[in-house]
């Protein structure tokens with residue numbers, strides 16, 4: 001309930017007699033529009049000829065599949081992106097990898113660019129930064145089928161955009177087969193040691209009274 | 223061959239030519255309307271459809287694509303209107319629904335016949351009036367035909383069998399009724415000043431003697447007539463008949479394709495006729511500069527070149543007034559309906575009656591064609607209306623009248 005004394009009523013200013021004829025006010029308005037008619041710069045971007053400046057590094061446009069330094073597809077067919085995709089537009093068929101350093105690779109990798117909502121979840125989910133969104137936004141196709149990008153097309157997109165937007169983590173390479181104590185496993189062990197020692201705040205399994213809760217079983221090690 | 227050498231033959235040819243010019247002007251008015259809308263809003267407006275697109279494409283690459291400022295847009299628009307599906311809703315009154323756009327367009331296109339486009343012309347010793355028809359009541363004809371424009375709107379709104387359309391039609395009617403009065407009274411001032419209702423005689427009286435245009439005798443009447451022209455043609459700020467925010471599309475909500483285009487063309491044709499009418503009544507028609515006699519532009523110049531020059535001047539004035547129409551449209555917001563009525567009944571009608579009183583007094587005293595009498599009279603009318611305005615209460619609108627009286631709160635320091 002608003003108290004009466006809290007109400008401040010504002011009265012419209014009294015308009016002068018000349019302004020009540022409207023003509024003086026209209027003349028003022030016409031002066032403003034005349035100024036815009038002839039003397040103001042145009043704001044329009046003439047699209048196909050001119051393009052707006054954009055941040056090429058974080059724009060969420062068409063996808064690409066990155067290549068590792070050897071030129072092979074970097075994806076390891078882990079299905080993380082397909083699982084994360086809210087639009088269900090990624091379809092992967094995995095196969096045994098022909099190469100020594102990884103178990104799987106995508107035999108088919110299709111993204112339906114018409115169904116995609118360009119949310120970037122796939123990029124977030126990928127453990128090896130193999131899938132990325134690029135700054136390309138003007139893709140066209142004559143049919144729906146043409147807009148389903150397959151693996152070759154996605155790799156082509158990488159080839160055409162890598163100069164402007166290089167792969168985020170080119171270091172992620174040399175994947176090891178599980179069981180080999182390669183660089184990857186050493187790194188993982190060191191990380192685990194770091195979290196369990198010293199810093200109590202980041203130690204995730206500590207309870208209130210200082211007792212250490214049993215760490216959950218690590219499936220990878222089992 | 224003989225027929226072409228009578229006034230009838232000449233008039234027929236002239237009618238076709240002027241009709242062509244007006245239709246072309248209509249098409250390009252729509253183009254410029256969109257251009258001006260763009261410019262006022264810091265955009266470019268339509269600039270893609272090149273006139274001969276081929277030429278634009280054939281230019282060497284280094285010039286880029288040249289689009290001819292989008293001059294082909296009216297052609298593309300016209301094609302679009304012809305190719306669109308023409309829907310006749312099942313709930314409409316079909317005969318009236320079909321007649322309405324035709325009435326609109328026909329009425330808008332026959333108005334121009336009494337406009338004197340270029341004085342007189344002599345071809346092989348024969349003197350013709352550069353005017354399609356020359357009735358004794360030219361002025362009344364154009365008033366009557368102009369008012370008929372609302373029939374198309376009313377028929378269309380009624381036949382559409384749609385509440386919004388009927389609202390639009392009813393508004394258009396009320397508006398027309400209100401604004402016809404100041405319009406008629408303002409025109410009366412011209413009639414009293416010139417003592418004529420034939421348009422070419424009104425023209426002749428403006429180019430006789432000192433070349434004083436009627437504009438200078440009665441500037442207030444000119445402004446009033448100009449304002450009512452906006453209302454007559456349903457243009458912003460008086461386009462309540464089709465205001466999109468309240469009435470969807472007003473009377474043309476149910477119309478599509480070419481039938482909608484006919485309403486659209488009618489509006490612009492009506493505007494062009496109105497502009498020509500205004501130019502002839504008040505701004506000396508084909509006379510380029512007041513108070514001066516220029517060779518080529520005297521009434522006794524009857525060569526073909528003189529005729530063409532005179533027509534060019536008149537069309538230039540029409541173009542200027544069309545530009546004003548558009549400029550105002552993209553500046554002034556639409557009036558509310560009660561404001562619209564207040565402007566007519568409390569503003570324009572008393573003011574126009576005042577000017578009429580000045581004109582009548584002038585006629586009575588024999589001073590109706592003397593500037594030192596009519597000009598001060600007009601100024602007096604403006605001063606009196608300013609005085610009335612300054613004494614009038616603020617217009618009360620909507621719920622303002624129902625609010626409780628202001629409470630005063632001294633402890634808050636509020637000055638109520």
Ligand code: SF4
Nearest residue numbers: 085116117119120122
């Ligand atoms: S951007 Fe979003 S919607 Fe598109 S493929 Fe990736 S996860 Fe799916």
Ligand code: SF4
Nearest residue numbers: 075076078079081126
């Ligand atoms: S998440 Fe990355 S590695 Fe896994 S399937 Fe998708 S693109 Fe390939």
